[in-house]
Amino acid sequence: MKTILKNNVVTLEYAAADTDGNLIDTGKEPLIYLHGGYDGIFLPVETALEGKSVGDDVTVKLQPADAFGEYDPELVNIVPLADLPQPLSVGMQIEGSTEDGDETVTFFSTVTDIADGVAVLDANHPLAGQALIVHCTVKNIRAATAEEIAAGLPQGTTVLH
Numbered sequence: 001m002k003t004i005l006k007n008n009v010v011t012l013e014y015a016a017a018d019t020d021g022n023l024i025d026t027g028k029e030p031l032i033y034l035h036g037g038y039d040g041i042f043l044p045v046e047t048a049l050e051g052k053s054v055g056d057d058v059t060v061k062l063q064p065a066d067a068f069g070e071y072d073p074e075l076v077n078i079v080p081l082a083d084l085p086q087p088l089s090v091g092m093q094i095e096g097s098t099e100d101g102d103e104t105v106t107f108f109s110t111v112t113d114i115a116d117g118v119a120v121l122d123a124n125h126p127l128a129g130q131a132l133i134v135h136c137t138v139k140n141i142r143a144a145t146a147e148e149i150a151a152g153l154p155q156g157t158t159v160l161h
Helices: 043-049 146-151
Strands: 007-019 021-025 031-034 057-063 075-082 093-100 103-115 118-122 132-145
Touching: 007 103, 043 132
Parallel strands: none
Antiparallel strands: 007 021, 007 031, 007 132, 057 132, 075 118, 093 103, 103 118
16 A cells, blocks of 8 residues: 655645634635645645555644744734735735845735724735645555656646745
8 A cells, every 4th residue: 555755646635624623725726736745735745745655644743833933923014005005905915025125025915904094914824824724635656757746846836835
């Protein structure tokens, strides 16, 4: 029986919930990742999947630092409406960038409030600061191609930063 090892492409059915059991992500599409430290899946989940076979179930509780990070109040900014694209509404996500040495870093912020000619922008991930419970079932395991290993991800997938 084939088991999950480094440089396997793994297909999972999954669901993620908060610690109260409220479903956050129903995993409508299967998750396909390259196993073995390529950052395609949360590390504690990858560790729990090591050596598992098709049909095996894994449930992992992730602390915020192991999932989408701790909530950082320094990532919340108040910006004049005149400096932002219009029309603007609460809940909207806008893209921004900043210079970090010689590199331009792109980030996304959520508009959390608009009042008195300013908007509150929060660049934290919407799930930052939350512990999660991830349940997954192994659906397929196959050897990765040399191209997939070189790219660090399965063919036909992309990584969003």
